[in-house]
Amino acid sequence: MEYISTRGKVGSIGFIDAFMMGLANDGGLLIPKQIPQIPIETLQTWSKLGYTELVYEIFTYFTNDEIPQEDLKQLIADSYSTFRHPEVTPITKLSDELYLLELFHGPTFAFKDVALQFMGQLYSYVAKKKGVRINILGATSGDTGASAIEGVRGKDGIKICILHPHGKVSKVQELQMTTVQDDNVLNLSVDGNFDDCQRIIKELFANLDFKSANDLAAINSINFIRIMAQIVYYFYAYFQVAGNIGADKVNFSVPTGNFGDIFAGYMAKRMGLPIGKLILATNENNILERFIKEGVYMPGDFRMTYSPSMDIQVASNFERYLYYVLGEDPELIAKLMEQFKVEGEISISSEALAAVQSEFAAHGVLGAECLSTISRVKTETNYLLDPHSACGVAAAQQCAEKGEITISLATAHPAKFNEAIELCGIEQQYPEPIQALFNKEQRQTRIAGDKQAIASAIEAFYRG
Numbered sequence: 001m002e003y004i005s006t007r008g009k010v011g012s013i014g015f016i017d018a019f020m021m022g023l024a025n026d027g028g029l030l031i032p033k034q035i036p037q038i039p040i041e042t043l044q045t046w047s048k049l050g051y052t053e054l055v056y057e058i059f060t061y062f063t064n065d066e067i068p069q070e071d072l073k074q075l076i077a078d079s080y081s082t083f084r085h086p087e088v089t090p091i092t093k094l095s096d097e098l099y100l101l102e103l104f105h106g107p108t109f110a111f112k113d114v115a116l117q118f119m120g121q122l123y124s125y126v127a128k129k130k131g132v133r134i135n136i137l138g139a140t141s142g143d144t145g146a147s148a149i150e151g152v153r154g155k156d157g158i159k160i161c162i163l164h165p166h167g168k169v170s171k172v173q174e175l176q177m178t179t180v181q182d183d184n185v186l187n188l189s190v191d192g193n194f195d196d197c198q199r200i201i202k203e204l205f206a207n208l209d210f211k212s213a214n215d216l217a218a219i220n221s222i223n224f225i226r227i228m229a230q231i232v233y234y235f236y237a238y239f240q241v242a243g244n245i246g247a248d249k250v251n252f253s254v255p256t257g258n259f260g261d262i263f264a265g266y267m268a269k270r271m272g273l274p275i276g277k278l279i280l281a282t283n284e285n286n287i288l289e290r291f292i293k294e295g296v297y298m299p300g301d302f303r304m305t306y307s308p309s310m311d312i313q314v315a316s317n318f319e320r321y322l323y324y325v326l327g328e329d330p331e332l333i334a335k336l337m338e339q340f341k342v343e344g345e346i347s348i349s350s351e352a353l354a355a356v357q358s359e360f361a362a363h364g365v366l367g368a369e370c371l372s373t374i375s376r377v378k379t380e381t382n383y384l385l386d387p388h389s390a391c392g393v394a395a396a397q398q399c400a401e402k403g404e405i406t407i408s409l410a411t412a413h414p415a416k417f418n419e420a421i422e423l424c425g426i427e428q429q430y431p432e433p434i435q436a437l438f439n440k441e442q443r444q445t446r447i448a449g450d451k452q453a454i455a456s457a458i459e460a461f462y463r464g
């Protein structure tokens with residue numbers, strides 16, 4: 001498998017190079033040159049595999065034999081041995097038509113661990129094999145940062161700097177990031193919102209002199225390896241719910257802000273998994289919902305919500321999807337992304353919109369609906385959803401037709417978002433690792449949302 005850029009100026013690089021490049025050097029996003037097509041017989045075999053066996057089978061389509069088999073197996077085993085559930089991403093049934101895919105059994109209680117435990121292992125592997133320094137730079141609205149830090153804290157040859165928006169992540173998310181005392185970790189608490197953090201790091205990655213002088217590596221879903229690891233749980237969930245292949249199509253409902261998680265579902269579908277609708281759930285920051293309903297991609301006003309991880313306007317992975325839905329034309333994508341930078345808007349034709357709507361449905365879940373979904377599901381089933389997962393369930397109930405089976409992604413544990421849970425009048429007990437955070441000392445640097453100031457702080461940390 002080779003990787004190319006959505007903007008056409010990075011040609012055919014291998015798996016490890018794609019991993020290390022993160023953001024494509026032409027400012028676009030890396031994607032596989034061809035999407036692997038999985039034969040039905042292979043899908044049938046896969047339906048009987050355990051989680052880590054399935055990870056291995058799927059990864060080999062993407063890793064291009066660049067990692068020896070035994071090494072890859074070991075990396076996978078080490079990555080998922082940290083999960084608290086033997087199935088890694090188990091399924092829970094809410095009703096005959098609605099299932100939850102629990103993605104929060106990793107060390108930081110969010111779906112990000114599924115990819116970032118593996119990426120932490122892989123960065124460490126590459127640092128040792130190639131004898132290179134790796135300086136990770138990432139932006140987070142709360143979950144990615146904690147998970148990325150957990151994946152590489154204390155690891156030799158790796159430093160990590162994470163930008164989070166000051167005062168705009170949940171208390172537990174903040175504690176998960178800032179109570180880590182390892183010297184290879186720097187948390188910058190940025191005055192601004194997540195979009196500011198993401199824009200600044202993308203500009204720093206796009207400055208190739210800065211990128212190479214600082215050996216920058218990416219953990220955000222601009223890095224295709226994040227998507228690769230997340231593709232797996234769509235297959236695994238489908239097999240758990242539908243049994244063997246050949247059963248009816250199954251919908252997936254996905255709470256998403258950066259379009260990464262749902263893009264992994266789109267890739268799984270393109271690989272041959274019988275997915276019906278991909279239901280996109282947003283909160284009040286609903287640029288993606290508006291795109292799917294109207295074909296216009298244009299940021300609105302930033303809003304703070306009960307689901308802070310999805311408080312995102314400009315969705316990184318949207319560019320990857322645009323590439324596919326507009327006919328895999330890199331020149332067109334480069335032009336549209338430039339237009340977006342200047343005019344702040346992309347509109348697609350009615351034919352393209354029809355193609356989008358044949359694959360996606362969308363629902364923007366307002367605060368009141370998010371809280372009422374948490375309360376209702378708790379009363380009816382005794383299951384406590386976190387606010388992001390509640391958006392997924394609300395969207396599934398809004399967009400799925402009667403008789404369709406939908407798997408809704410439960411992306412985080414409710415203990416990460418007690419601010420919303422207590423507004424529902426529900427008292428929850430924290431799992432021990434989360435409770436313990438409240439007694440630990442915090443370490444973070446508050447900084448203005450200014451690219452130059454952030455670049456200087458990052459350089460000083462990486463060189464220190």
Ligand SMILES: N[C@@H](CCOP(=O)(O)O)C(=O)O
Nearest residue numbers: 140141142143144220221258
């Ligand atoms: N929701 C994310 C934002 C970063 O998105 P990613 O897809 O690049 O990881 C978070 O919790 O940080």
